[in-house]
Amino acid sequence: MSDESGKTKKLSLSSGKLTLGNLDAGKMRTGPSVAGRKTVQVEVRRKRAPAAPSRAGQPSAEAVTPPATPETPALSEAPVATPATPAAADDKLTAQERAARVRALQEGMKKPTPAADGDNAAPAVPEGNAPDEAPVAEAAIPPAPEPEVPLDPVEARRAAELAELREIEAGEEERRAFEAKKHADTHARRQEVPERSPAAPAPQMPDPIGEAQQRRRKAADEMAPRRPGASRRDTNNRRQSGKMTINQALSGDESRRQRSLASVKRQREKARMREEQPQVKQVRDVIIPDTISVSELANRMAERTADVVKELMKLGIMATATQTIDGETAELVVSEFGHKVQRVSESDIEIGLTGDDDAEDNLQPRPPVVTVMGHVDHGKTSLLDAIRRTDVAAGESGGITQHIGAYQITTANKNVITFIDTPGHEAFTEMRSRGANITDIVVLVVAADDSVMAQTVEAINHAKAAGCPVIVAVNKCDKPEADPQRVRNDLLQQEIVTEDFGGDVLCVDVSAHTGLGLDKLEEAIMLQSELLELRANPDRNADGVVIESKVERGRGSVATLLVQRGTLRQGDIFVIGAESGRVRALLDDRGQKLKEAGPGQPVEILGLNGTPMAGDNCVVVETEARAREIAEYRTRRNKDHDAARGARGSVEQMLSAIAAGEAEELPVVIKTDVHGSLEAIRVALEKLGTEQVKVRMLSSGVGALSESDISLAAASNAIVIGFNVRAIPQARDLAKRDGVEIRYHSIIYELIDEVKAAMGGLLSPDTQEDFIGYAEIRQVFGVSKVGKVAGCMVTEGVIKRGCKVRLLRDNVVIHEGALKTLKRFKDEVKEVREGFECGMGFENYSDIQEKDMIECFEIREIARTLD
Numbered sequence: 001m002s003d004e005s006g007k008t009k010k011l012s013l014s015s016g017k018l019t020l021g022n023l024d025a026g027k028m029r030t031g032p033s034v035a036g037r038k039t040v041q042v043e044v045r046r047k048r049a050p051a052a053p054s055r056a057g058q059p060s061a062e063a064v065t066p067p068a069t070p071e072t073p074a075l076s077e078a079p080v081a082t083p084a085t086p087a088a089a090d091d092k093l094t095a096q097e098r099a100a101r102v103r104a105l106q107e108g109m110k111k112p113t114p115a116a117d118g119d120n121a122a123p124a125v126p127e128g129n130a131p132d133e134a135p136v137a138e139a140a141i142p143p144a145p146e147p148e149v150p151l152d153p154v155e156a157r158r159a160a161e162l163a164e165l166r167e168i169e170a171g172e173e174e175r176r177a178f179e180a181k182k183h184a185d186t187h188a189r190r191q192e193v194p195e196r197s198p199a200a201p202a203p204q205m206p207d208p209i210g211e212a213q214q215r216r217r218k219a220a221d222e223m224a225p226r227r228p229g230a231s232r233r234d235t236n237n238r239r240q241s242g243k244m245t246i247n248q249a250l251s252g253d254e255s256r257r258q259r260s261l262a263s264v265k266r267q268r269e270k271a272r273m274r275e276e277q278p279q280v281k282q283v284r285d286v287i288i289p290d291t292i293s294v295s296e297l298a299n300r301m302a303e304r305t306a307d308v309v310k311e312l313m314k315l316g317i318m319a320t321a322t323q324t325i326d327g328e329t330a331e332l333v334v335s336e337f338g339h340k341v342q343r344v345s346e347s348d349i350e351i352g353l354t355g356d357d358d359a360e361d362n363l364q365p366r367p368p369v370v371t372v373m374g375h376v377d378h379g380k381t382s383l384l385d386a387i388r389r390t391d392v393a394a395g396e397s398g399g400i401t402q403h404i405g406a407y408q409i410t411t412a413n414k415n416v417i418t419f420i421d422t423p424g425h426e427a428f429t430e431m432r433s434r435g436a437n438i439t440d441i442v443v444l445v446v447a448a449d450d451s452v453m454a455q456t457v458e459a460i461n462h463a464k465a466a467g468c469p470v471i472v473a474v475n476k477c478d479k480p481e482a483d484p485q486r487v488r489n490d491l492l493q494q495e496i497v498t499e500d501f502g503g504d505v506l507c508v509d510v511s512a513h514t515g516l517g518l519d520k521l522e523e524a525i526m527l528q529s530e531l532l533e534l535r536a537n538p539d540r541n542a543d544g545v546v547i548e549s550k551v552e553r554g555r556g557s558v559a560t561l562l563v564q565r566g567t568l569r570q571g572d573i574f575v576i577g578a579e580s581g582r583v584r585a586l587l588d589d590r591g592q593k594l595k596e597a598g599p600g601q602p603v604e605i606l607g608l609n610g611t612p613m614a615g616d617n618c619v620v621v622e623t624e625a626r627a628r629e630i631a632e633y634r635t636r637r638n639k640d641h642d643a644a645r646g647a648r649g650s651v652e653q654m655l656s657a658i659a660a661g662e663a664e665e666l667p668v669v670i671k672t673d674v675h676g677s678l679e680a681i682r683v684a685l686e687k688l689g690t691e692q693v694k695v696r697m698l699s700s701g702v703g704a705l706s707e708s709d710i711s712l713a714a715a716s717n718a719i720v721i722g723f724n725v726r727a728i729p730q731a732r733d734l735a736k737r738d739g740v741e742i743r744y745h746s747i748i749y750e751l752i753d754e755v756k757a758a759m760g761g762l763l764s765p766d767t768q769e770d771f772i773g774y775a776e777i778r779q780v781f782g783v784s785k786v787g788k789v790a791g792c793m794v795t796e797g798v799i800k801r802g803c804k805v806r807l808l809r810d811n812v813v814i815h816e817g818a819l820k821t822l823k824r825f826k827d828e829v830k831e832v833r834e835g836f837e838c839g840m841g842f843e844n845y846s847d848i849q850e851k852d853m854i855e856c857f858e859i860r861e862i863a864r865t866l867d
């Protein structure tokens with residue numbers, strides 16, 4: 001470049017005109033619009049110096065650009081009318097120096113000035129710009145060659161950066177120069193004003209105007225130099241806002257927008273940092289519950305929802321942001337994104353509910369829990385009664401134990417034993433299995449006169465499955481036909497090897513009636529419990545198992561509970577299954593109130609919010625809130641479970657109905673007094689189902705039959721059964737009104753038989769064909785309007801009008817249909833007996849011949865049964 005220094009040149013008045021010695025070939029600008037001003041401003045922008053070698057003869061784009069034209073015509077007037085102020089901005093001059101120069105310039109201006117118009121050497125500068133020497137200087141300086149485009153992109157970038165930096169620097173310099181010049185102007189004007197001739201008004205204001213007007217105009221003039229400053233501020237604002245106004249866009253003033261050097265440097269630094277440091281993905285611990293919505297999952301991973309949806313698509317799952325996905329799928333997605341999975345479940349609420357295991361030192365001996373099992377009528381209840389010296393059997397409906405009961409006895413040796421009495425009927429299998437699971441020892445009652453029976457075997461299997469040691473009580477040994485040895489032999493087949501046969505199973509001959517061997521049985525139980533080393537910690541929050549539960553008038557829900565650990569006290573807050581409550585009262589097996597119950601003790605508890613299920617666990621918790629929280633969670637879980645089971649059932653039903661073609665269902669609504677009975681009935685009824693007909697339990701529960709039970713039954717034609725319960729008066733009225741029959745039962749066999757009969761009624765009846773007679777065609781007559789009529793002789797049985805007939809020709813059935821007419825002589829008759837002649841006409845058939853035989857028969861429907 002010709003001007004490497006880049007310094008701003010100043011105006012001189014050598015040779016009597018304004019010249020700009022060695023002016024930079026860069027753009028020459030006039031100041032902002034200064035119409036009416038008597039000063040000339042020349043801004044000189046330093047030319048950029050390209051770092052790369054330039055190609056000779058190629059002018060740069062900048063150099064080619066025509067120099068800036070004067071922005072205002074006022075400039076051309078300035079040398080004539082106004083003593084010029086220093087035009088070149090030189091930021092290195094102090095204000096005093098500047099003032100001195102201005103004065104010198106003014107003096108020079110006073111000398112006669114040759115016409116500047118004709119001396120304009122710069123072709124690019126329009127006429128009228130003579131005072132400005134910039135074009136002259138520009139003409140003298142060759143245009144800057146365009147820098148050659150470097151091939152190396154790094155070099156190119158560097159060059160571009162450098163050029164940009166220089167431009168910014170130049171801009172900064174320009175701004176500084178302008179500020180300095182403004183300052184100098186103001187200073188100079190202050191000195192100049194007293195010297196200025198009043199007869200030298202601005203040429204653009206020739207009109208004689210009032211003094212006030214002149215003052216205003218002067219004031220306006222004085223305001224004018226401040227505009228560039230204001231404009232600069234505007235520029236700064238524009239830079240800050242980054243926005244463009246319409247005026248700026250139209251005036252093409254965009255070139256004024258400039259960023260500060262520091263800002264550009266910061267940006268470059270940031271970009272470099274970004275390039276140098278590849279982004280490290282942050283691995284997060286993502287907590288995933290059982291189900292989660294897609295957007296929530298994206299949130300927890302801090303990923304975009306769209307990315308999560310895409311990932312799900314890859315897994316073959318089309319889900320929107322609001323849709324919920326299961327925990328397993330969410331786990332897959334999270335691992336795909338490279339985050340860590342942390343699974344939590346709603347069931348975590350139960351963590352720590354049962355507490356820690358007890359330390360050895362805290363364990364104390366506890367009474368054994370004994371379950372009495374055996375075949376029906378082998379004397380379980382009688383045996384327990386004998387032990388307790390009470391008579392429970394007398395109060396039982398039909399003489400069968402239907403409620404699970406628990407009792408505690410103290411032996412003569414002051415040993416305490418807890419007995420659980422389970423019913424012996426097959427239907428109570430479920431209850432027995434539960435009894436076996438909470439029990440320590442099983443006493444297997446086998447009648448000496450009956451030996452091992454089906455439910456004896458079942459009881460053995462339950463005991464084995466529960467890992468309970470068995471003690472055999474051979475009952476009814478008082479009977480003359482009793483054969484205890486046969487019982488021992490039969491038990492061998494069930495892998496129960498008694499001590500007599502060298503085995504480890506204790507076997508005692510007893511009689512519930514005479515009390516024979518009862519003490520030995522108790523001894524055997526205590527011996528077995530010592531071997532088992534039964535111990536528990538009584539000094540902790542209690543937990544136990546519900547043996548039975550029921551709703552009682554005036555007492556509400558009552559549960560029979562077997563305390564397994566700790567001590568249950570009155571006032572304890574507990575949660576049982578999906579129910580919670582606070583122990584209002586504790587009762588022992590004799591109905592006596594207790595203050596507390598220790599391990600191995602069966603108690604009845606009052607104060608439940610609802611009726612729990614037999615087999616539910618009971619846990620004492622610290623606060624009611626916790627109890628409620630857990631109960632609510634379990635209720636929700638059970639509901640979901642039931643819903644899932646219902647949905648599955650309906651599909652299965654549909655499929656089986658399709659497969660069977662005509663599967664029937666018998667809907668029933670059952671209410672019972674206790675859960676155990678309900679369960680037993682449900683099992684029994686399910687077993688009744690065949691391929692053709694099944695029992696469908698629409699509704700079941702514990703308690704009295706209510707209006708909703710009746711209306712449900714009415715809507716679906718269901719049978720309503722009350723087992724040991726009755727309907728409330730309103731339900732009775734409703735049943736009467738809707739014609740719903742309620743069946744009450746207190747014996748399970750009868751209930752099952754009745755349902756069986758009802759199911760039989762649903763089976764499509766069997767049809768049976770009954771032969772009634774033969775007739776031989778002797779002659780065939782043609783009768784007008786009637787068709788052919790056969791003259792017959794009844795050879796066997798009887799022929800009835802309207803009966804079904806088959807036409808046999810040479811013992812081959814050629815037609816089967818119905819009789820249209822049966823006449824004797826000319827009269828229509830109901831029947832014709834053997835040995836009589838008659839006339840017969842067939843319905844829609846006339847191909848009859850002599851010697852054909854007519855076989856008459858009737859179709860009878862027979863109701864089918866399930867047996």
Ligand SMILES: Nc1nc2c(ncn2[C@@H]2O[C@H](COP(=O)(O)OP(=O)(O)OP(=O)(O)O)[C@@H](O)[C@H]2O)c(=O)[nH]1
Binds near residue numbers: 401402475476477514
């Ligand atoms: N002779 C005699 N009869 C007995 C003895 N034990 C029970 N019985 C009779 O056997 C029948 C059935 O007795 P339960 O005690 O009801 O029999 P269970 O096994 O409890 O019957 P379920 O409750 O139906 O399972 C009753 O008639 C008793 O009188 C006994 O030791 N000797």
